[in-house]
Amino acid sequence: MTLIVKKFGGTSVGTVEKIEAVADKLVAAKKQGEDIVVVVSAMSGETNRLIDLANQIDPELPARREYDVLVSTGEQVTISLLSMALIRRGQDARSYTGSQVRILTDDVHSKARILNIDDSRIREDLNQGRIVVVAGFQGVDAGGNITTLGRGGSDTTAVALAAALKADECQIFTDVDGVYTTDPRVEPRARRLEKITFEEMLELASLGSKVLEIRSVEFAGKYKVPLRVLSTFEDGPGTLITLDEENKMEQPVIAGIAFNKDEAKVTIKGVPDRPGVAWHILGPIGEANIEVDMIVQNISEDGSTDFTFTVHRNDYSRALKILEQICDEVSAKQVVGDDYIAKVSLVGVGMRSHAGVASLMFKALAEEGINIQLISTSEIKISVLVDEKYLELAVRTLHSAFELDEKAIKQETLEGFAKK
Template identity: 75%
Template sequence: MALYVQKYGGTSVGSVERIEAVADRVKRFRDQGHDVVVVVSAMSGETNRLIELAQQISPEPTPREMDTLLATGEQVTIALLSMALNRRECPARSYTGWQIGIRTDSAHTKARIQDIDTDSMQRELAAGRVVVVAGFQGVDDGGNITTLGRGGSDTTGVALAAALKADECQIYTDVDGVYTTDPRVVESARRMDQVTFEEMLEMASLGSKVLQIRAVEFAGKYSVPLRVLSSFKEGPGTLITLEGDDAMEKPVISGIAFNRDESKLSVMGVPDLPGVASRILGPVSAANIEVDMIVQNISEDGSTDFTFTVHRNDFRRTESILKNITDDLGAREVLGDDRIAKVSIVGVGMRSHAGVASRMFDALAAESINIQLISTSEIKISVVIEEKYLELAVRALHSAFGLDAVEETS
């Protein structure tokens, strides 16, 4: 007998019919003799509906009351799913985050889990019941309802799996696993049977939206085997786990991630003096704007060009900040481009293979795609290119590194 923590997202429980389908799936696991804890999101569209209601009342509602409101979305789902399971003679009980003992800090709308009391879950499982838990929420030491922010239900699922020492945490979504890249861009993209936490973390941070970064970080920290599956069709999904013994046989590149929401700013002709980077990025950081890639050119005449990227939504605000400090910096001008994209190749196999970067650059050069910025780590290489070449670049790299699916012949 194994213990599974299963998490179902909003599209998986988006209607009564979908909730009934989830109940059928959970019952099959129980009938096989397994213990199951189910974590659910609010029904698809429900959280947006609640936000709209709040904005009709107040343009800036207090974070505490927003948490109290938004937490009700998952409460509906847990009750309906428990009803569906009980009607199938599969005993189940629903619990909100605070009922089950998920303790968080007091950062409303973006709380972090601090502790989980597993006693009540263990008692319910021992009694033969399925435990149905509301994702995305908890309670602070003051008894206030809190929510975990974007991707919070994934984080809840992984955290419960870690606390219960579950055999596997299964994340059910509208895709059947993690692919080598977005199949909407590359038709020949392949579903990966297995990927490491390191690779998944890089892919999530670089634009792959299958899993939230916090959930992957949590799973990696506590070594929770994580599997991405589709709630709409059967299949083995993709297992995300620690690097195995067969790492030497892994492909050089596991996947290609990309992000369209990039913009680039350059401060030209800055005096090349100690502390100049701090003087440029300090005001940007103070405005709570996150900086991604950074490049500083080598100085020849006592001045340098300083270039960095930010999310496209922050482009105008960042540009304004830089123009306000240009004179103080002694810079010549500020240039900006909000029509760029970032493409990244990811793979733990890069550690033991030389020539990966040159192969990447050759593939892009063959398509006459100019590279504007380059960033590397031990298992990834990212480049910034013109946005209009994004899909061409992804397809070229997917083919160059042998990631295309092989068509079966009869």
Template identity: 50%
Template sequence: MALIVQKFGGTSVADAEKIRAAAGRALRVQHQGNQVVMVVSAMGKNTDMLVDLAQQVCDDPPAREMDMLLSTGEQVSVALVAMAVHDLGGKAVSLTGGQIGIRTDSSHTKARIQSISSDRMQKHLDEGAIVIAAGFQGADDQLNITTLGRGGSDTTAVALAAVLGADICEIYTDVDGVFTTDPRLVAEARKMTHVSYEEMLELASLGAGVMHSRSIEFGKKFRVPIHVRNSAVFTDTPGSIIGALPESLDRPVSGCALTKNEARIAVAGVPDKPGTSLTIFAQLAALNVAVDMIVQDVGYEGRADMSFTVLEADLNKALKAVREAADAMGAEGVTCEEGLSKVSVVGLGMATQPGVADRMFRALAEHDINIEAITTSDIKVSCLVRREKGIEALRAVHSEFELEKPPADRATYDETIAASKKVDASAVVSELKAMEDLTIHGVALDATQARITLFDVPDHPGICADVFEAVAAEGIVVDMIVQGFGADGLTSVSFTVPAASHDAAKEVAEGLAGRLGGEVATKPRIAILTVTGIGVRSHTGVGLRMFRALSGAAINVEMISTSEVKVNVVVAPEHGDAGIEALKSAFSDVLT
């Protein structure tokens, strides 16, 4: 007998008709011989209505009371769904998060799950009932009601699937599945049959609204296959499976995304010495500001420039904290820029297939779109562009990689489920005291790379395409790419290559500098330190812990590049061994 967890979002239970339809779907799955747990969100816009009501009676509602208020939305939904199941001839029991045994910390409105008891749910399932679980909520050790914040119901569903050892977690929503990009922005967007956890983590962090990254983190950590389906289509039409396999490894890019409301903070003239990054990011971590697209380029004459993006909603508080840090360290100045968007391409295939970055840069150049900054990881390339060019940039890269066309050789449903081997349910409950703790899969040292930097090259559309097409023409493989922020019409571009390719890459760079202007600086040997894990971005203290460890070891950070699942820093080669030991010690409590 299989166990299936089904999650129904607010639009899927927005009225009585949809509630009965959701109940009917669960009953049909149960009648096929399965045990069923339904996780239900608040009806439609109910949560928004409650938030608005709170603001009408109080300018600054206490977080504890907001949780008490908002949790009622899911309680209404689960009771109504249970009634519908009974009316359709089934047996159901509705449970709040606290009744289930979802224990969280006490961070009201953004709590993290600490543990889940499966005993009560399993008892009801064994008695033939459908369990209707309230999403988005739990209770702390003092039995205060807590809510899990954005994406909370998705997180609840995947977490319950993990502790129950479910065969699959079905997410019912108002779209057909996961698309190659937002179909509201690109008409040619195609529904993917499969997408890997790693790709979905990147896409979710970039604004793909199908699921929140916290729930994908759970899925990856506990190997839960996730099936995203349209609740309005009452057939067995498949959606998209999020699991261990991508749709195809033959293609370098699987999807692309646009993050619209980005703001950039730039700190100029930062002292190029140990502890600089720590000083800045300690301030931001204290405010729980999620920092994205961190770019620190190579220092020059004892000073370096650093920039990073935050959501525009966090700009004011982040800017105040950064200015305080900059004053304390004697930086030359802090500037900010709004009206930016980030366009990114994502794909497991790019880890083994070269040429993605230069194709992306050329596609943007052909549309006269200037790149304001660049960061890369093994499976992602992100470019910062002006917001008014954002949608055009998204369409350009979607077309360049022909994402509207299905791959010839795709993974099957059975292959994906088989690859996502379930973690033993008892192990989930007993071995992980805090289910949402940061999990670090590894810290690594790569001492086989060299660094090339082009200083003061013209900051105009096509410059990056020119650089990396020239590099690719010589058969040189590029790893990290970092473009700093431009000033006075000039910018800098740094990239790493295998040490054996240093001389050839230096020759290409010098040829470009002679043609474009600018200067070239290289290092035949560097050390790249990497922290890889689940929750690297949602746990704002990861970078802080990394920078504190390196600062404590008196190791200067020369370059930084980030992604959803990885932070890369470049240090001097003689500091590589000490750096890796410092990171192993710093992350020993979460290193798996």
């Protein structure tokens, strides 16, 4: 029999009626010969409600162990309701919390990482014909404490279970019917992709695409778990995410456009250009557990440098305060920042073999009067920082320039532009 791990997010199980519909879908799949492990999130809005309760008690920093105990209860409600619905339909089912399965994690509360999974109880249930329903987002550390994996952690739970069980496929059911060339809410002509590589999906997820949580893609790529994004509410093939890079001659240059509004830019100006200056600036930022993204250092004729980097918008105020504190230490002139910016990124493995992508990107944005503040590149992506008010225009402009609503950009388009 085919073993499938199916994950349903909060919008898919947001009401009792939706849970009933998921149960119908699972029973139908079981009758078609599938062995099924289901991973579910909390009902839509429930985790936010629980977080709000915690913040009412302690708005600064709730006790992290107790915080995990609280927010993990949302998934427990869903697994019990879904199991009840399956049993009522005559399908034997059994629910498990993360600690009951023994999804072993480290002890970093609210951001735990999975270390190991004991799949023995799940396999025993599968052998007895049961559908196994597992709470996503949670695990247990070596001391028996409940841990949570962070936002989007149910995706990671599903992929990790699929890897441990050597499942034939891990299916992520959500409110969209696949991975699109960009967010259809911004560009209505966005096209659903039939297939995308793990590498491309990893870049899209890290650059702002909300379809999949980044750690789940990392897990899937590492353990070679075929991953498929499907709609809970519409039938269709979805988007398959695999290692397969066959038919590279037909590989589109650009797979998709990601964007992120949660960016902020900070600059420390007039820093003496000497060895170690970057460490003196970024060292305290790292010690404060603030993640840095794009980095640019400019050298002026007088031997000083302007050092600019981006952080998550939630960390903007803290980053500014830290830089202001070290401004005198590094003999800098001033610290400035901007938290009204956005990052737009082109992603595609086809960039490796096609010239002219950056030129076409910059030309398209220039023709719309969109100023580029920072540029970052890798082998398969180009990211630019722009004023947030131009975000949607930038996405639509690039989607059109690279013909993403068509089958693929024609290679001669890029080659022709590269010669100009």
